[in-house]
Amino acid sequence: MIAIKSKKEVDMMRRAGDILARCFIAVETLITEGVRTAEIDRFVLEFIRGNNAIPSFYGVKGIVDGAPDYPANACISINEEVIHGIPGPRRLCGGDIVSIDIGVYYGGYHSDMARTFMVGQVSETARKLVRVTEESFWQGAKKAVPGLRVADISSGVQKHVEANGFSVVREYVGHGIGSELHEAPQIPNYSDVRVRRTQRLSNGMALAIEPMVNAGGYGVTVLPDKWTVVTKDGSLSAHYENTILVSGEEPMILSKAS
Numbered sequence: 738m739i740a741i742k743s744k745k746e747v748d749m750m751r752r753a754g755d756i757l758a759r760c761f762i763a764v765e766t767l768i769t770e771g772v773r774t775a776e777i778d779r780f781v782l783e784f785i786r787g788n789n790a791i792p793s794f795y796g797v798k799g800i801v802d803g804a805p806d807y808p809a810n811a812c813i814s815i816n817e818e819v820i821h822g823i824p825g826p827r828r829l830c831g832g833d834i835v836s837i838d839i840g841v842y843y844g845g846y847h848s849d850m851a852r853t854f855m856v857g858q859v860s861e862t863a864r865k866l867v868r869v870t871e872e873s874f875w876q877g878a879k880k881a882v883p884g885l886r887v888a889d890i891s892s893g894v895q896k897h898v899e900a901n902g903f904s905v906v907r908e909y910v911g912h913g914i915g916s917e918l919h920e921a922p923q924i925p926n927y928s929d930v931r932v933r934r935t936q937r938l939s940n941g942m943a944l945a946i947e948p949m950v951n952a953g954g955y956g957v958t959v960l961p962d963k964w965t966v967v968t969k970d971g972s973l974s975a976h977y978e979n980t981i982l983v984s985g986e987e988p989m990i991l992s993k994a995s
Contacts, residue, residue: 738921738936739913739920739921739922739936739938739939739942740913740915740920740921740942740943741939741940741941741942742915742941742942742943742982743941746846746915746916746943747941747943747982747991749843749844749845749846750846750847750848750914750915750943750980750982750991751991751995752843752844753790753841753842753843753844753846753847753848753991754841754848754850754980754990754991754992754993755993755994755995756785756788756790756841756843756848757839757840757841757848757849757850757980757992758850758992758993758994759784759788759994760781760784760785760788760839760841761837761839761850761852762994763780763784764777764780764781764784764837764839765852765854767780768829768835768854768856769829769856770828770829770830770831770856770857771828771829772828772829773824773825773826773827773828773829774813774815774822774824774825774826774827774828774829774835775824775825775826777811777813777824777837778809778810778811778813778824781810781811781839782810785810785839785841788843789843790841790842790843791841791842791843792810792811792839792840792841792842793839793840793841793842793847793848793849793918794807794809794810794811794812794838794839794840794918795807795808795809795810797918799963799964801959801963801964803963804963804964805963807821807823807964808823809823809824810824810839811824811837811838811839812836812837812838812839812851813835813836813837814835814836814837814838814965814966814974814976815827815829815833815834815835815836816833816834816973816974817967817968817971817972817973817974818836818965818966818967818974819836819906819909819949819951819957819966819967819968819974819976820836820838820909820949820966820976821838821964821965821966822836822964822965823962823964823965829856830856831856831857831858832856832857832858832859832860832863833855833856833857833859834853834854834855834856834859834863834866834867834973834975835853835854835856836851836852836853836854836974836975836976837851837852837853837854838850838851838947838976838978839851840918842918845916846915846916847914847915847916847917847918847980848914848980848991848992849914849918849945849947849978849980849992850978850979850980850992851947851976851977851978852976852977852978853867853870853871853975853976853977855867862952862973863952863973865901866903866950866952866973866974866975867975869897869898869901869903869950869975870898870903870948870949870950870975870976870977871977872897873893873894873897873898873905873926873948873950873977874894874946874947874948874977874978874979876893876894876896876897877890877891877893877894877926877946877948878890878893878946878979878981878988879893879987879988880892880893881938881944881946881981881983881988882938882983882985882986882987882988883937883938883939883940883983883985884937884938885937885938886935886936886937886938887922887923887924887925887935887936887938888928888935890911890924890944890946891924891925891926891927891928892928894926894927894946894948895926895927895928898926898948898950903950903951903952904950904951904953904954904955905926905927905948905949905950905951905955906926906949906950906951906955906957906974907925907927907955908957908966909949909957909966910923910924910925910926910947911923911924911925911926911944911945911946911947911978912924912944912945913942913943913944913945914943914944914945914980915943920943922935922936922944924944924945924946924947926947926948926949926950938983939983940983940984940985941982941983941984942982942983943980943981943982943983943991944980944981944982944983944988945978945979945980945981946978946979946981947976947977947978948976948977948978949974949975949976950974950975950976951968951970951972951973951974952968952972952973952974953968953970953971953972953973954968954969954970954972956968956969956970957969978992979991979992979993980992
């Protein structure tokens with residue numbers, strides 16, 4: 738079952754989302770050639786803590802056998818890295834695209850958000866990939882209305898991505914969100930028979946919709962660190978996510994600055 742959030746819960750999630758969105762506004766100014774991913778991660782920690790909140794991702798349990806708890810505050814994934822890239826000494830280079838995924842826990846509730854940034858001059862393929870990934874989020878989100886199903890969100894994402902010559906990752910999905918970072922339902926970015934049978938949406942459901950889009954095939958693999966997910970064919974990947982609330986004729990974006 739998908740939890741219905743009370744007004745009090747929604748208000749708290751909006752506060753978490755405000756902190757998160759403002760963090761991203763600040764992070765964008767750091768996306769320059771030569772900056773280390775560990776420096777971005779440290780900034781994220783300081784910003785979130787400075788707003789009396791907690792990074793949602795630090796210490797999250799791994800889903801791969803033998804994986805350590807997640808050791809950082811943000812997931813920073815570059816080029817062929819799809820998600821869950823661990824920050825470290827690597828420096829951003831001109832031409833890179835870098836996907837940053839951050840969660841904020843405030844007052845007992847989470848907000849989750851991801852963006853893909855371009856470093857300097859990037860290829861036309863990279864630029865199109867980043868644009869289409871963002872567009873696919875909105876194509877899915879506009880289906881997050883009462884009476885439709887999770888499958889309608891999934892189909893909206895997939896159709897837009899594939900119409901533009903790219904592919905959606907199958908193994909990793911969006912999710913419900915609230916007092917837990919990951920709640921029901923799972924929200925795939927593609928539609929199949931299993932997905933089409935999902936529960937109908939109702940007002941008050943909070944969802945993290947997050948297209949993960951590859952320039953090549955949709956296959957992915959996990960690196961030996963047991964966290965970083967990369968494209969199997971080495972193609973570029975982009976990520977875009979917001980936390981939204983099913984609310985009437987169009988969803989309410991909870992991960993935005995007030």
